[in-house]
Amino acid sequence: MGKKRKMVLSFYCDDTGPYNAGAKAFETFLDFCAEQRIAGESSLILGGGGHSMARKPNEQEAAYLKQVARALSCGIDTHMEIMTHRALFDFGANREKEGAIHEGLWLHEPGIAAAEYERYFASIIAEGEKAGVKLTGLTWPGCGCEPCTKRYAELRTIGRTEPNPAVWEALLNLAKNGKFRGRTIPCFFGSSESSFGCHQKASEGECGVYDLMPNAGDHFGIWENNPKRVNPDYYITADGKAGIIVRHVAARAPYCVWYAHWQGLNPAKGVGWKAFVTVVERIKKHLADRVVWMRPSDITARYHVAGGWGFLDKGGGQ
Ligand SMILES: [Zn+2]
Incomplete structure (x- = not known):
């Protein structure tokens, strides 16, 4: 028997950028993560301001x-x-191309070829390199606009609820060519609190593409920066006895990954920042010996090498 199995803990933050809370807020967030030795992911949207921020920022x-x-x-x-x-x-x-399809929906359109996805992803990666950043994976940008909502509904009626498989093929090719920081590519598409997993979507040798499904949601204010959507107890209560992280530990789930949005999470204007700090403190106080923080790309790297969650039984985290 190895060390007692620990549950992997991670999170990701969508919609991150300099525009709604300033660059300083992101620095404060990173300082906090480093100081608390936690791990997760925060999105980069290089064209979020209407132009590539890697060119003449x-x-x-x-x-x-x-x-x-x-x-x-x-x-x-x-x-x-x-x-x-x-x-x-x-x-x-x-x-941005005027009147063009939104990116999140485009990833689900059945007619797009892998080469087209690969070209587009490679162009984003090249912009990142201009800024000295190696990207680690892909997060699906959700969208509730009318054309997207309508088309997603149509796709559902013909049984297309997943991204176009050519997306996985394109990502695998880029991974094989060393375009991402690691050989395995975590993606964030599906999510479920009860029926979750780290699903392999494409694989070849040391490279793999995974949909790492979050199994906890956003109770840090969501994209609305809404105080009614803030609840640290959803994650872990002050006495450490309840909350979804505690439930996943009790159920011996291999991981707990939650997601958040920069609008609510950021330390400058986000209504959820204090709750985020509280949750990190409560985890440290009550679950320090039961969990191990890990970056998503580190999770998929270990999962890929071990062919599953077996690495957790070998004292896994470290
Ligand atoms: Zn849209």
Whole structure:
């Protein structure tokens, strides 16, 4: 018998950028993660401001990118939440394509070829490299706009609820060519508190693409930065006896991954920041010997090598 099995703990933060809370807020967030030795992921949306922030960045963009470049040393991965989180980007013209399909939906459209996805992802990766950032994975940018909602509903009626498999093929090719920071590519698409897993979507040798499903949600204010959507007890109560993290530990789940949004989580204006700090403190107080924090790309790397969660039984985390 090895050491007692620990549950992997991680999180990811969507919609991160310099625009709604400033670059300093991201620095504060990274400092906190480093100091608390926690681990997770925070999205990079290089075209979120309507142009690539890697080309002639303004002061806030430059300050933010400097922080993104140090995220890894603070325990934080950097996924592309695609280029704009809105319409497809025109890399030649350095702007969003007017009237084009939104990126999240585009990843689900059945007619797109792997080569087209690969070209688009490679262009984002190249922008990241201009900013000195190696990307770690891909996060699906969800969208509730009318055309997206309508088309997602149509796709559901013909049984297309998953991304186009060509997305996985394109990501695997880029991983094989060393375009990402690691050989395994964590993606965030599906999510469920009860029926979750780290699902292999493509694999070849030391490379693999995984949909690492979060099994806990956002109770840090969501994208609305809404105080009614803040509840640290959802994760772990003050006495350490209840909450979804405690339940996953009790059920011997291999991991607990939750997600959040920068609008609610950021330390400058986010209504959820205090709750996030509280949750980290409560985990430290009550679960320190039961959990191990890990970056998503570290989770998929170990999972891939071991062919499953077996690495957790060997004292796994460290
Ligand atoms: Zn949309």
